[in-house]
Amino acid sequence: MKIINRLLPLILSYLFSSHLLAKDFQTGDIIFHTSKSAQSIVIQKATHSAYSHMGMIVQKNHQFYVLEAIQPVQYTPLKQWIGRGLNQAYVVKRYHKRLSVQQQQRLVQSAEKHLTKPYDLYFGWGNDAIYCSEIVWKAYYEALNIQLAPLQKLQHFDLSAPQVKKLMKQRYGNQVPLNETVIAPEAIFRSKLLKVVH
Numbered sequence: 001m002k003i004i005n006r007l008l009p010l011i012l013s014y015l016f017s018s019h020l021l022a023k024d025f026q027t028g029d030i031i032f033h034t035s036k037s038a039q040s041i042v043i044q045k046a047t048h049s050a051y052s053h054m055g056m057i058v059q060k061n062h063q064f065y066v067l068e069a070i071q072p073v074q075y076t077p078l079k080q081w082i083g084r085g086l087n088q089a090y091v092v093k094r095y096h097k098r099l100s101v102q103q104q105q106r107l108v109q110s111a112e113k114h115l116t117k118p119y120d121l122y123f124g125w126g127n128d129a130i131y132c133s134e135i136v137w138k139a140y141y142e143a144l145n146i147q148l149a150p151l152q153k154l155q156h157f158d159l160s161a162p163q164v165k166k167l168m169k170q171r172y173g174n175q176v177p178l179n180e181t182v183i184a185p186e187a188i189f190r191s192k193l194l195k196v197v198h
Contacts, residue, residue, distance in 0.1 A: 024092070024198055025064055025078075027104040029057040030136055031092045032189055033085030045161040049186035054132050055081065056139060057092070058108055067111050069135045071119040093194040095146070103144055110143035111135055122171055123154065125181040137183045148194070149187040154180045 034040060035053035043052040055068030057078065064078035082090050099107070120129035130138075140146040155178035159168060168176050188194070 025057050025059075026094070026099075027057065027059050028099050028107050029092050029094050029197065030188065030194065031055055031057055031066055031078075031081070031090055032185060033082070033090040034087075036084065036086055039167060042161075042163050042167045043185070046157040046159060046164050047184040047186040048158060049184070049189065051091070051185050051189055053085070054136060054185045054188065056107070056111055056136050058111075067108070067115075067135070069114070069117075069119055069130050069132045073114045073117045073119070073130060073135065075115075090198075091189070091196065092198040093189070093191075094197045095140075096193055096195050099144075106143040107139050111139040122177075123180065123182050124177075133183045133185045133188055136188060146193065149183060149191045152182050152184065152187060154178050154182050157182075157184070 032051040032054045034044070034050055037053070040052040044050065053068075055066035055076070058065050058067050058075070060075070065075040066078055066081040067073075067075055068081065070076075076084075082088050114127070114130050114135050117127075118129045120131045120134070122129075123131055123134075125134070137148055137151075140148050154176070157164075159165065159176075
C-alpha cells in the first residue's frame with residue numbers, strides 16, 4: 001500500500017501531462033527551448049535570446065513528435081525533445097489563425113522534404129543542409145506562403161561576445177559571410193503572427 005501511495009502521484013502526473021499534451025498541442029505548433037548543446041550559448045548571445053533551439057510539432061499515429069533540424073533532420077518524440085532542454089522548460093506557439101487539416105498536411109510535407117539532411121553548421125540559406133529555425137520558416141513559407149518573421153543577415157546579429165567570435169573563427173576562418181541570409185529562433189519567437197499556447 002505504501003508503494004502504491006508513493007507511485008500514485010507520479011502516475012496521475014504522467015496521465016495528466018499526457019492529457020494536456022493531447023489536448024493543447026496540434027500539428028504545426030512551434031516549440032522552443034534552451035538547448036544544452038555546445039553552440040547554445042553562442043546563439044543566445046548573438047541573438048539576445050534565452051531560446052536557442054526550436055522545431056515543429058507533428059501528430060503522428062496519435063503521438064506527438066517534434067520535426068527538428070539536428071544531426072540529421074529527424075522526428076523526435078515530444079517528451080524526449082522536452083527532456084533535452086535546459087530544466088525541461090519550453091514554450092509552444094501557434095499561428096494566430098486556425099490552420100485547416102489540409103494546411104497542416106502541407107506544412108508537414110514541406111518540412112519532411114528535409115528529413116535526413118545534415119544540420120547546417122554554417123547557417124547557410126541553401127537546402128543541402130538546414131538548421132532549426134530555417135526548416136520551420138521555410139515550411140510555413142513554402143507550404144502556406146506565410147513569412148513568420150522578416151529574414152535577417154548574419155551581420156545583424158551581435159557578434160561581439162568572445163564565445164561568438166571563437167565559433168565564427170572556427171567555422172568561417174577570416175571569411176565570415178556577414179551578408180548571408182539567416183533566420184534566428186528569436187525572430188520567430190517574437191513573431192506577431194504567433195500566439196502562446198503553452
